[in-house]
Structures are given as C-alpha cells and as structure tokens.
Amino acid sequence: MPLAGEDRVKLQSLQGLIADDLGVLEGEYNSLLEGDLPLLQHICDHLKLGRGKRFRPTLLLITAKNGSGVNAEAVFAAACVELVHTATLIHDDFIDEAETRRNLPTVNAKWGPSAALIMGDWIYSKVFALLTARDMVEPMKIIARTTHSMSIAEMIQLERRRDLNLSEDDYMTVIRRKTASLIEASCEIGSLLHPELVKKRTSLATFGLNVGLAFQITDDIFDYLGDDRRLGKPVGGDWREGRITLPFIAAWRNAPAAEVARLQEALAGERGAELWPDVCKMVQNYGGVDYAYEIAHKFGRHAKDSIAELEALPQREILTAAADYVLGRLH
Amino acid sequence: MPLAGEDRVKLQSLQGLIADDLGVLEGEYNSLLEGDLPLLQHICDHLKLGRGKRFRPTLLLITAKNGSGVNAEAVFAAACVELVHTATLIHDDFIDEAETRRNLPTVNAKWGPSAALIMGDWIYSKVFALLTARDMVEPMKIIARTTHSMSIAEMIQLERRRDLNLSEDDYMTVIRRKTASLIEASCEIGSLLHPELVKKRTSLATFGLNVGLAFQITDDIFDYLGDDRRLGKPVGGDWREGRITLPFIAAWRNAPAAEVARLQEALAGERGAELWPDVCKMVQNYGGVDYAYEIAHKFGRHAKDSIAELEALPQREILTAAADYVLGRLH
Numbered sequence: 001m002p003l004a005g006e007d008r009v010k011l012q013s014l015q016g017l018i019a020d021d022l023g024v025l026e027g028e029y030n031s032l033l034e035g036d037l038p039l040l041q042h043i044c045d046h047l048k049l050g051r052g053k054r055f056r057p058t059l060l061l062i063t064a065k066n067g068s069g070v071n072a073e074a075v076f077a078a079a080c081v082e083l084v085h086t087a088t089l090i091h092d093d094f095i096d097e098a099e100t101r102r103n104l105p106t107v108n109a110k111w112g113p114s115a116a117l118i119m120g121d122w123i124y125s126k127v128f129a130l131l132t133a134r135d136m137v138e139p140m141k142i143i144a145r146t147t148h149s150m151s152i153a154e155m156i157q158l159e160r161r162r163d164l165n166l167s168e169d170d171y172m173t174v175i176r177r178k179t180a181s182l183i184e185a186s187c188e189i190g191s192l193l194h195p196e197l198v199k200k201r202t203s204l205a206t207f208g209l210n211v212g213l214a215f216q217i218t219d220d221i222f223d224y225l226g227d228d229r230r231l232g233k234p235v236g237g238d239w240r241e242g243r244i245t246l247p248f249i250a251a252w253r254n255a256p257a258a259e260v261a262r263l264q265e266a267l268a269g270e271r272g273a274e275l276w277p278d279v280c281k282m283v284q285n286y287g288g289v290d291y292a293y294e295i296a297h298k299f300g301r302h303a304k305d306s307i308a309e310l311e312a313l314p315q316r317e318i319l320t321a322a323a324d325y326v327l328g329r330l331h
Numbered sequence: 332m333p334l335a336g337e338d339r340v341k342l343q344s345l346q347g348l349i350a351d352d353l354g355v356l357e358g359e360y361n362s363l364l365e366g367d368l369p370l371l372q373h374i375c376d377h378l379k380l381g382r383g384k385r386f387r388p389t390l391l392l393i394t395a396k397n398g399s400g401v402n403a404e405a406v407f408a409a410a411c412v413e414l415v416h417t418a419t420l421i422h423d424d425f426i427d428e429a430e431t432r433r434n435l436p437t438v439n440a441k442w443g444p445s446a447a448l449i450m451g452d453w454i455y456s457k458v459f460a461l462l463t464a465r466d467m468v469e470p471m472k473i474i475a476r477t478t479h480s481m482s483i484a485e486m487i488q489l490e491r492r493r494d495l496n497l498s499e500d501d502y503m504t505v506i507r508r509k510t511a512s513l514i515e516a517s518c519e520i521g522s523l524l525h526p527e528l529v530k531k532r533t534s535l536a537t538f539g540l541n542v543g544l545a546f547q548i549t550d551d552i553f554d555y556l557g558d559d560r561r562l563g564k565p566v567g568g569d570w571r572e573g574r575i576t577l578p579f580i581a582a583w584r585n586a587p588a589a590e591v592a593r594l595q596e597a598l599a600g601e602r603g604a605e606l607w608p609d610v611c612k613m614v615q616n617y618g619g620v621d622y623a624y625e626i627a628h629k630f631g632r633h634a635k636d637s638i639a640e641l642e643a644l645p646q647r648e649i650l651t652a653a654a655d656y657v658l659g660r661l662h
Contacts, residue, residue: 037483039490091452095445114426117448118485121422124452125479128459132472140471141463148456152368154449159370 009325014058017318021061021070021078022054028079029057032126033086043107043119047086050102056081056186059211062318063190063197063204074193077139080127081186084143087123088150088182090116095154096241139189146185153178161242162272164264168249172213179219180212187211187319196313203306207319210303215326217296220245222329224283236276246295248279251288259286293330300327340656345389348649352392352401352409353385359410360388363457364417374438374450378417381433387412387517390542393649394521394528394535405524408470411458412517415474418454419481419513421447426485427572470520477516484509492573493603495595499580503544510550511543518542518650527644534637538650541634546657548627551576553660555614567607577626579610582619590617624661631658 015022033044057078064074092098093106094116100106108116124147131140153174160166160174187208191197197204223238224247238245252260263282266275283289303323310316346353364375388409395405423429424437425447431437439447455478462471484505491497491505518539522528528535555578557566569576583591594613597606614620634654641647 035483035486037486037490040483040486091448094448113444114489115486117422117425117451118482118489120448120452121455122479122482122486124455125475125482128475129472129479132468132475135468137463137466137468141460144456144459144463148453148460151449151453151456152366152371155366155368155371155446155453158445158449159368 008328009321011053011055011058011325014062014318014322014325015054018058018061018065021065021075022058024070024072024075025054025057025061025078025082028075029082032079032083032130033123035122039111039115040119040122043111043115046104046107046110047090050104052082052085052102054082055215056085056183059183059208059319059322060186060190062322063187063315064193065315066194066196071193073136074190076134077131077136077189077193078186080131080139080143081182081189083123083127084147085182087120087127088147090123091120091154094120095158096237096243098237098241138192142185142189146181149177149181153181157243160244163244164252164267166244166249168246171244171246171249175213175216175220176209179216180209183212183215184208194315197310197315200307200310203309206306207303207323210299210306211323211326214296214299214303214323217246217292217299218326218329221247221289221292221296223247224280224289236280239276239279240273242272246292247283247288249288250291251283251286254286254288254291255282296330297327300324339659340652342384342386342389342656345393345649345653345656346385349389349392349396352396352406353389355401355403355406356385356388356392356409356413359406360413363410363414363461364454366453370442370446371450371453374442374446377435377438377441378421381435383413383416383433385413386546387416387514390514390539390650390653391517391521393653394518394646395524396646397525397527402524404467405521407465408462408467408520408524409517411462411470411474412513412520414454414458415478416513418451418458419478421454422451422485425451426489427568429568429572469523473516473520477512480508480512484512488574491575494575495583495598497575497580499577502575502577502580506544506547506551507540510547511540514543514546515539525646528641528646531638531641534640537637538634538654541630541637542654542657545627545630545634545654548577548623548630549657549660552578552620552623552627554578555611555620556661567611570607570610571604573603577623578614578619580619581622582614582617585617585619585622586613627661628658631655 030048033047035041035044060078060081061074064071089101090107093101094108094113097108098106099109107119127143128140131143156170156174160170184205185208188201188205191201191204220238223235223245259282263275263278266278300323304320307316307319361379364378366372366375391409391412392405395402420432421438424432425439425444428439429437430440438450458474459471462474487501487505491501515536516539519532519536522532522535551569554566554569554576590613594606594609597609631654635651638647638650
C-alpha cells in the first residue's frame with residue numbers, strides 16, 4: 001500500500017487510488033450542473049470554477065470500489081452528494097452573508113440573495129428528481145434524511161448565533177447534523193453499492209459520521225489557527241458570523257471568571273467582530289485549540305475502530321488513511 | 332349531484348364531498364408541521380394560523396376518492412403537496428420581499444430572510460424524507476420533478492423581472508412550471524391512488540395542468556381587478572414586485588404606439604410602483620383583462636375535455652365542477 005508509513009496522508013494519494021472513477025465523476029458533476037437559462041448557466045459556470053476537494057465523493061467511491069472498473073451508479077450517487085454539498089454552501093453563504101468562497105465571490109455576493117436561494121433549491125430538487133427518476137430509492141432515502149437533518153442544524157445555528165452559552169453538546173448536535181451527516185451518508189451510500197460492504201452498512205455509516213465530526217472540528221480549529229490559503233476563507237470568519245465553535249467553548253469554560261467577565265463586558269459594549277484578537281488570545285491561552293484537537297483525535301479513533309472488522313477488504317486500510325488525512329490537516 | 336346547476340361553484344361544496352378526508356388531512360398537515368426547536372415551532376405555529384384554501388389537497392383527494400372510506404395514503408400525499416405549496420410560498424415571499432401573506436406577516440418579514448430560507452428547506456426536505464421513508468416512490472418522483480420545475484420558473488421570473496418584453500409564451504412557461512405543475516402533480520398523484528383512475532394517469536395530469544393554468548391566470552387577473560380581501564394580498568402586488576402577467580402582456584401589445592411610448596418614458600424616469608394607476612388603466616383600456624379571461628376559459632375547457640372520457644366515474648362531474656369553481660372566482 002502506498003499510503004502506509006506516510007507521516008501525513010495526502011488527499012491526492014487517496015484520490016489516486018480511484019482516479020478513473022473520479023475522472024468520470026468530474027464529467028458527471030459538470031454535466032449535472034448545467035441549466036438551460038442564461039442566468040442558471042452563468043451561476044453553474046461560476047460554481048464550476050470554485051472546485052471543491054471532492055472529499056465526500058472520494059469517500060463514497062473508495063467505499064464502493066470493488067475492483068470491477070468504474071461503478072457507474074456509485075459515480076452518479078457521488079455526483080449527487082457533491083451537488084447537495086454545493087447547494088448547502090450556497091444557502092450557507094447567504095445566511096452568513098459571506099463574500100467569498102474558495103477565493104471567488106459567493107453566489108449571494110455576485111447575483112444577490114434571491115438567486116442564491118433559487119440556485120440552492122434548483123440543485124436540491126434536481127438531485128431528488130434524478131435519484132428518483134433512476135429508482136435509486138435507498139440513496140434517495142439517505143440523502144433526503146440527510147438534507148432534512150442539515151436544515152435542522154441550520155435552524156439551531158440561527159437560533160443560537162452569538163450565544164456564548166452554547167454547550168459542547170449543542171455544538172456536537174449542530175456539527176453532527178450539518179457536516180458529519182453528509183459524510184456519513186457518503187460512506188453509507190458507498191457501502192450499499194459494494195457487494196460485500198452492503199452487509200456492513202452500519203459500520204460504514206459510523207465511520208463516516210466520526211470522520212465527519214473530526215473533519216468539522218479540524219475546520220473549526222483552522223478558524224483559530226489562521227491559514228487563509230488552506231480554506232480560501234478569511235480567518236476568524238466563524239466568530240465574525242457568530243458561530244461559536246469547540247475551541248471557544250472549551251476555552252470559555254476554562255478561563256478564569258475575571259477573564260470571562262472582562263470579555264463579556266467588552267462584548268456588550270463593542271461590536272463582536274472587533275474583539276476577534278482578544279477572543280483568539282483567550283482561546284489559545286485557555287487550551288481551546290488543544291482540547292478541540294484532542295476531541296478530533298478521539299473521533300478519528302472511533303472512525304478507525306468502526307471499520308476494524310473489515311480485515312479482508314482493502315477499504316479498511318484506505319479508509320483508515322482517509323481518517324488520518326483528516327487529522328493530519330492539523331499539522 | 333348537489334353541484335350541478337349552480338351558477339357559481341363554491342369550493343366549500345366541493346370540499347363537503349370529501350369532508351372526512353379533509354378532516355384527517357388537517358390533522359396530518361398540522362402534525363407534520365411540528366418542529367422540536369423553539370424557533371422552528373414558532374414558525375410552524377405561525378404558518379398554521381395563515382390557513383390556505385387547501386385547493387391542491389382537495390383536488391388530490393377528490394381524484395383519489397373511491398368510496399371505501401378515508402384513503403390514508405392519499406391523505407398523506409395531500410398533506411405533502413400542501414407542505415410543498417407552503418414551502419414555495421415562504422421562499423416566494425422571501426424573493427418578493429412580501430410583507431404579508433393571508434393577512435399575516437410573512438416568515439421573511441417576521442423572522443428575517445435566513446429563517447425564511449431555512450424554513451423552506453426544512454419543509455421541502457421533510458416531505459422528501461417522509462415520502463421516501465414510506466416508500467411512496469411514484470408520488471416522490473412526481474413531487475421531486477415538480478419542485479425542480481418550480482425552481483426553474485423562479486429563476487426565469489428573477490431573470491425577467493420588470494422585463495416589459497416578456498412574451499405570452501414566456502409567461503405561459505413560467506405559470507406552467509410554477510403554479511400549474513403542482514396542481515398537475517396533485518391530480519396525477521390522486522389518480523395513482525385510485526384503483527381505476529390509475530389507468531387514466533395522463534388524463535388526470537392534463538386536467539390538473541389546465542386547471543392550474545386557469546387558476547394562475549385568474550389570480551393574475553385579480554391583481555388588476557382589485558379585491559384585497561379575496562387573496563389577503565394587496566392589489567397591484569405583481570406589478571410592484573416586477574411580475575409581468577397576462578393582462579399586461581395582452582394590453583401592451585394592443586396599446587397604440589403612442590401610449591406604449593408614453594408609459595415607457597414614464598417608467599424610465601420614475602419608480603415603476605408609482606405608475607401602477609397608469610398601468611392599471613392601460614390594461615383595462617386595451618383589453619388585457621378580457622383577453623386573460625378568455626384564455627383562462629380556454630384552459631378551463633381543455634381541463635374538462637381531458638376528463639370527458641371518465642364517464643362512469645363520479646370524478647368527471649366533481650372535477651368539472653372544480654374547473655368551474657376556478658373560473659367562477661372571476662365573477
């Protein structure tokens with residue numbers, strides 16, 4: 001295995017193992033992201049420029065891979081999952097009033113809120129229409145349930161925006177529903193399309209869920225560590241948008257009462273965004289990043305444990321490497 | 332038949348024929364419109380206050396009715412159709428920045444655009460998740476296809492907002508996709524749940540499509556005729572929101588060049604909303620309302636023709652009366 005022994009797993013190494021499927025995926029994704037109206041087409045073209053990492057399709061395709069060439073149904077499902085992810089980002093960016101995504105203007109910033117809303121609806125409904133037209137009932141069930149779960153997470157986030165008392169449990173609920181659910185869905189759908197893994201559906205779903213949790217926590221840590229290039233998003237974005245994440249939650253409960261009171265007072269008087277340097281310092285000083293790092297690793301271990309039973313299949317080693325990739329992003 | 336011979340069919344008379352099913356529908360709709368977060372629940376409660384006419388569920392239930400008591404699957408599908416309608420209105424009101432709907436503040440006006448966006452997503456995804464969880468594959472296919480069609484109509488409307496050159500064909504495309512498609516879906520789904528009408532699926536879909544076209548055209552006429560109470564929406568709302576409809580399109584092409592030029596010049600200089608009295612007069616003077624009325628009646632006839640073959644079934648007379656109700660709203 002080329003992945004073994006590497007200190008830091010690269011996404012490209014994983015993607016190299018399913019290069020043929022990913023090639024077909026790109027074509028499928030691009031052909032689904034076509035509209036027959038000028039405005040739709042402009043937005044589709046723009047979305048194609050901001051190419052994502054294809055992390056979810058990669059997991060789906062690795063899971064479904066079984067040595068008999070490109071799995072057309074898996075590729076189609078993987079394109080659907082990526083489209084759902086794209087739709088979610090469009091609606092997210094509207095809610096957050098984000099200006100940029102992947103170093104390009106967001107749909108909201110470029111075409112306005114109505115176009116962002118309709119574009120998300122257009123993509124979601126296209127995915128559902130295509131999956132049902134192809135009678136892919138089980139993937140459809142999983143994706144429908146997942147998008148519903150994601151909408152609940154959005155509502156919780158809206159309700160709890162700027163709520164400094166958000167608990168770790170509340171945070172976990174949000175990231176489980178909002179991010180981990182689609183990664184879970186990717187692995188679960190992948191397992192359904194593999195002749196042997198179909199019996200291990202629950203294990204694969206559990207793997208995806210845990211990788212998804214680790215993935216979101218590492219993303220949330222990035223927002224504090226600061227590396228603009230890595231995400232194409234400005235540092236401190238979560239805080240500015242009122243999203244309270246694990247590094248803050250952990251530091252906030254560790255910080256001495258005087259420090260908490262000082263920051264609370266400052267927040268009452270000033271605009272929150274201006275206090276970002278203080279918040280960042282507090283999170284570093286009181287172990288917020290370390291704690292989040294620890295929790296991300298815990299979920300990484302859970303993920304690997306959940307597929308330990310797949311001894312005879314290559315998926316065990318490759319998916320283990322995928323979990324390592326997620327955690328390795330922190331170094 | 333209590334409906335025959337009436338000059339003007341009342342929706343209540345039609346609904347009286349399926350009172351039991353509609354009673355169960357209300358319970359089903361209300362129980363689906365429940366959320367386990369405070370914010371979700373507040374919005375759900377608010378939506379229940381602004382009760383609609385239940386026109387789409389009525390058509391679905393009339394179509395599916397077969398004399399053997401309440402059809403639980405039809406009631407559930409009818410609730411799903413009404414929920415999709417509700418979600419569409421929430422997103423619509425966001426796009427139009429509408430302040431009121433059914434004499435209540437819109438979700439957008441009361442809770443803001445993010446809540447409106449998420450609420451629509453929550454309802455759509457709930458419908459899809461429930462339909463697939465119940466393995467109602469055909470209704471799911473129809474509803475998925477329909478919501479996609481509706482999103483395309485929204486995009487056309489956005490693209491052509493305030494475009495005085497919108498053709499009658501373009502207008503027809505928009506109302507077919509945006510309004511008629513869900514009424515078509517209601518009748519088509521109803522037919523699938525009736526032991527004999529399942530063979531007449533296409534006829535019922537055609538009926539619904541034509542009734543839907545007539546329904547939207549009469550709605551668009553109301554906007555010019557002016558009856559605030561009937562729709563719970565202010566008169567002239569379409570014009571103010573930049574929606575060019577059939578009465579305008581027809582009058583605009585009939586109006587003498589001098590009148591067109593005068594209005595165009597005025598529109599270039601002033602805010603469109605302030606010209607509403609002039610636009611309204613132009614539409615009345617150049618036969619816009621009469622023409623739209625004629626076209627609505629044409630679709631009403633098409634609707635009735637498409638179910639002429641259902642001679643032996645009570646649906647023929649009841650659905651004919653439903654088409655008459657739609658047209659009768661104009662008197």
